[in-house]
Amino acid sequence: MDKFITGIQNGYEVFIKGVQNIFEGFITWIIRIYESFYNALIPDQRYMAYLDGLKVTLLISFMAILLGIAIGVVVAILKVASSNYKIKWLTRICNIYINIIRGTPLMVQLLIIYNLIFNSRNTNELVIGAVCFGINSGAYVAEIIRAGIESIDKGQMEAGRSLGFNYIKTMRLIILPQAVKNILPALGNEFIVLIKETSVAGVIAVTDLTKAAQYVGSRTWDILPPLIIAALCYLVIVMGLSRLLSVFERRLSKGDRH
Amino acid sequence: MDKFITGIQNGYEVFIKGVQNIFEGFITWIIRIYESFYNALIPDQRYMAYLDGLKVTLLISFMAILLGIAIGVVVAILKVASSNYKIKWLTRICNIYINIIRGTPLMVQLLIIYNLIFNSRNTNELVIGAVCFGINSGAYVAEIIRAGIESIDKGQMEAGRSLGFNYIKTMRLIILPQAVKNILPALGNEFIVLIKETSVAGVIAVTDLTKAAQYVGSRTWDILPPLIIAALCYLVIVMGLSRLLSVFERRLSKGDRH
Amino acid sequence: MIVTKNLKKAFGDHMVLKGIDETIEKGEKVVVIGPSGSGKSTFLRCLNLLEVPTEGEIWFEDINITDSKENINLIRRKMGMVFQQFNLFPHLSVKQNITLAPVKLGIMTKEEADRKAMELLKRIGLTEKADAYPNQLSGGQKQRIAIIRSLAMNPDVMLFDEPTSALDPEMVGEVLDLMVQLAEEGMTMVVVTHEMQFAKKVGTRVLFMDEGKIVEQNTPDQFFDNPTHPRLKEFLSKVL
C-alpha cells in the first residue's frame, strides 16, 4: 500500500516536472521569439528602415499606377480605334508592346528597362522604380480598359448608333461612362498587385520594404523576423486596400440603383 | 561656271562622306551589338548557362504546378465542402491560407518558406524551388478550381439534386466534369504565370534562367545582352505555350459540340 | 399526396411565401398562375425542398419531408422537376442524360435504363437524337428531353416551372402536347405557367398567387369566367 502511494507520489512529481519543463521550454521559446522580433525592430531605430521602405513601396506603386494608367489609356484607345478604323500596323504595335510585357518576367523587364533608360546619378530612386513598374503596368491597364469596354453589352453601342450618334460620341457618352464602373475597381486591384510586385525592386538598388527587411536581416543575422514583419505590413496593406476596394465597388454598383 | 561645278563636286563629296560616316557608324554599331551578344552566348560555352537555367526554370515551374494542383484541389474541396456543411473553422483556415498567400509578395513568401522549411543541407535546389512556388501556387489553384465550379450554372446542381442525387454525387457526376473544361485552361495559364514568376527564384540559391543571365552579365560586365537573351527565351516559351493553350481550349469547347 | 401546412419562405428579410396551406391529391393537375415575383417558383421549389422552407411543414405521401430525419434524396426520386431553362447536362449525350440517374442511383441496370430511355425517346419521336448532345437540339427538343429525363425515374408527381417560357413560339406547341399526354395518362402535375389555354384544357384546379399567398383557386371554368379577387380580375384582363 505504501509502495502504491510512493508510486503515485513519484508519478505525480515526474508529471509536475514534465509540465514544468514544457512550460519553461515554452517560456524560453517565447522569450527567444520576443528577442528576435525586438532585435529586428528596435535597436538602431530599425523600425525606421521598415517605415522608409514601406514609404518607398507605396510611393513607387502609386506613381507607377498613375504612369500605367497614362500609358494604358493611350494604348487602349489606339488599339480600339485602330481596330475600328482598320489601321493594322498601329494595332500591331500596341499588341507587340502588350505581348512583350505580358510574355516576360517583371524582374527581367525591370533590369532591362533600368539599364536601358537611366543614366543620371541624380534620378530619384522613386522615379526609377515608378518608370520601370509603370511601363510594365501600362500593358495590364490597357487590357483592363479594353476588357471594361468590351464588358458593356453591345446593345448599348447599337442603341447609341441607332439614335444617330457616331462611333466616337457613342463611346464617350454611352459606353465609357458605364465602362468606368468596371474599370475603376480593376485599376484598384492593379494597384494592389503593384504593391506586391514592387517587392522585386531591390534588384535595381531601390530600397523598398522587402529590401529593407532583407537589410535588417543581414545586420541582425536573423533573417526570418524582419521578413515576417515585412510580410505582415504587406498583408495589412493589401487586405485593407482590398476591403476598401470592395466597399467602393459596392458603392459604385449601388450607384446604378440610385 | 567652274566654281559652280566645284561647288557641286564639293557638296557631293561632303554628302558622300556624310553617308559614309553614317554608314560606318551604323556598321560599327552593328558589330558592337554583334560582339556583345556573341560574348554573352559563345565563349566558355555560355549558352549552356542559359540552357541549364531554362531547364531549372521549366522543371521548377512544372513541379510547382503539380504541387500547387495537389494543394489547390485539397483546399478547394475543403472550402467548398466545409461551407456546404457549415464547418466554419475549416472554411476559415482555408481562407487564412489563401489570404496570406494572395496578400503578400511572392518574393517575401519565398524567403520565408525557404528559411523556415529548408534547414537540411541535402535538398535539391529543384525541390526547394518547387516546394516554395508550389505552396504559393496552391492558393491560386484553389481559387481557380472554386471559380471553375462556380462558373457552372446553378441550374445544373438543382437538376442533379431534383433527380435524387446527393450533393457529393451531383458534384462528381455533373458539376466537376463540366467545371474541368474551365479549370484546365486556367491551370495552363497558371503554369505560364509560374514560369514568369520563377524568375525571382534567384534569391533562394536556385540558378534559374534569370539568375543564369545575371551571372553571365557578371562575367562579361555587359549586363543587357544576357538579359535580352533571357527575355527572348521567356517570350518564346510563354507565347508558344499561350498559343498551345488557346488551341487546346478551342478543342475543349469544340468537344461540347462533338 | 402533397400537403403544405403554413408554408413560409423568406430570403433574408424578404418574405416570399407568407403561409400556404394547400393539399394536392393524387391525379390532380394543378396550374399555378400569378404575376412575376409573386412566389410561384419559390412555392414549386419548396415542394421538393430545392428551397428549404423557413417555417411550416410539407407532407408527401404521408411523410413529413421537412423533417430533417427524412432522406430528401430518396423522396426527390419520386418527384420529377422540369425547369424553365431545361438544365440538361451538356457534357452528356441525350441518352446518357436520361439514364444517368436511374443507373447511378442503382434503380435500373444499364441495359434496363437504356431500353427505357429508347422507349421514352420513341414516344416523343426523337430516337435519332439519342446520341446527340444537348446543344445540337432545338429548345423544344431540349425541354421534351428534360421531361422524359424526369419520367425515366417513374415519379409519382411532376413539377413544371414555366416549361415553355424560354421557347420560341413555334416550339411551345410540341412541349405542351407532351404535357397534355402526361396529364391524360393520369400523372399528378403541378404546373407554373403563363399558357392560359393549357390551364383551361388540362387543369383540374387553377391557383392564383399574389405576393406570396394563394388568393384564389377554382376549377378552370369558374376561375377564368368568374374571377372574384380584384387582383386576379386585373391580371386576367391584361393577360387574356
Added chain:
Amino acid sequence: MIVTKNLKKAFGDHMVLKGIDETIEKGEKVVVIGPSGSGKSTFLRCLNLLEVPTEGEIWFEDINITDSKENINLIRRKMGMVFQQFNLFPHLSVKQNITLAPVKLGIMTKEEADRKAMELLKRIGLTEKADAYPNQLSGGQKQRIAIIRSLAMNPDVMLFDEPTSALDPEMVGEVLDLMVQLAEEGMTMVVVTHEMQFAKKVGTRVLFMDEGKIVEQNTPDQFFDNPTHPRLKEFLSKVL
C-alpha cells in the same frame, strides 16, 4: 419610303439574307414574322445599317444609304429602332435617356428636349418616373421608355425587333397598346413580332420570312386565312 434591292447579308460563309426586294411605303405598318433564325432581325437591322449588307442596295427617302458617301448618322436620326432587350442607358435617368440624343446631336436645346420628354412621358403615364433610373422600372415601363426615346427624335419610320418578347405576359399589353396608338397616328412601322393579334389588328401587310427570303406576303386577313406557302401553313398551325 424604304426600298431594298437584292439585299443580301452573309456572316462569314453563312448566308442569312438571300436577296430581298421590298418596298415599304410611307404610312405602312409592315409586320414581319417567321421561324427563329430565318433572318428577321438581320433584315430589320440592315434597314438602318446596324448590319452592313454584303450585297444590294437600300434606299431611304430617295437616298441610297448603302452608298458610302452618305452620312449614315444623319439618316439614322430619321429611323427609330426598338430592341427586344430595351437597351436603355443604365447610367442615365429616364429623362436623360430621352433627351440625350436630341440635345447632344444639337437638334433641340436642353429646355426644348426636356419639355418634349415630359410630354412623351405624360403620354405614356410615366411622368413620375422622369428621374428614376432604368433598373427601377418594370420591363413594360422600360420598353415604353425605349419607344418614346426613339420618338423624341421625330423619326419618319420606327423599326421594332420583337419588342414584347422579353416581357412578362402581364406587361405585353401596355407596350402593344402604345404601338397601336403610334400606328393609328400614322407612323410608318416595320415590326418583327410573334404577336399575331397585333399583326391582325394593326398590320397593313404581313411578311413571312423563311431561310433568308420573304416567301409570302399579304394583307393580314388574306395572310392568316389563306396562307399558300406550305412552310407558312406549318408555321401558322403551330403558332396560332
Added chain:
Amino acid sequence: GTKEKNEKLIVGTEAGFAPYEYMEGDEVVGVDMDIAKAIAESMGKELEIKNMDFDGALLAVQNGTVDFVAAGVSVNEERKKVMDFSVDYVDSVEVVVVNKDNPAVADVEDLDDKVIGVQQGNIADFWVEDNVNAKEIKRYTKFAQAAEDLKNGRIDCIVMDQFPAEELVAANQELAILDGILFEDKYAIAVKKGNKELLDEINSVIEQLKEDGKIEEFYANHTSKN
C-alpha cells in the same frame, strides 16, 4: 557533430566576385572554389556548390543549409559572434572604383557625401556604414549591376576588394581604381558556430595549401585569363 555522415560537402558562395568565384559556362569556379575543392578532396567527399546572394550565403551557413561559405568573407567581430572562421587565407585590400573620365571621387579619403555602391552584407557595406558619411549607400546583390550603374553615372564609386576590382577595370575601360587603400582585411572560410570538426579540417587544408604555395597558383590560374 556526430550526426554528420553526409557524402556531400556543400559550399555556399556568390559567383559574381571574380577571381574568387565566378561563372564559367554553367559552372562556378574561382580561387575560393579551388580551396573548397581541396577541402572536399581531403575529406573524401563530393563538393556541391550553392550559388546564392552573398548575405543569403552567410545566413545559410548559420542555419545549416550549407556546410561552409567561401565567398571572400571578411572576418570581423560582428560576424564572429554568429559563425566561426577558419584561419585566413588571403589578405585583402579594399579599394575604390570610379569612373575614369569623370571621377566623382578624387581620393579614397574623400567618400563623404557620395553615392557609394557596395554589395549587400559585404564587409564594405558595414565599413562604409560605420566610417563614412555617405550621401547614400546603394546595396547591390551583384557587382556587375553596380559596375553598370557606375559606368552610367548613377553612383559615384564602388567600394570592393582589390582583385575583383582589377578584373572589373580590366573589362571596363571606362572605370579605374583610385590610388590608395581604403582599409585592409582578411578573408577566411565561415562555418556554423561550434562546428569544430569541420573547422579543424578546413584549417589544416588551408595551412597545407599555403605551405605548398597552392593559393598563389590558384590566383595565377584565375587572373591570367582575362
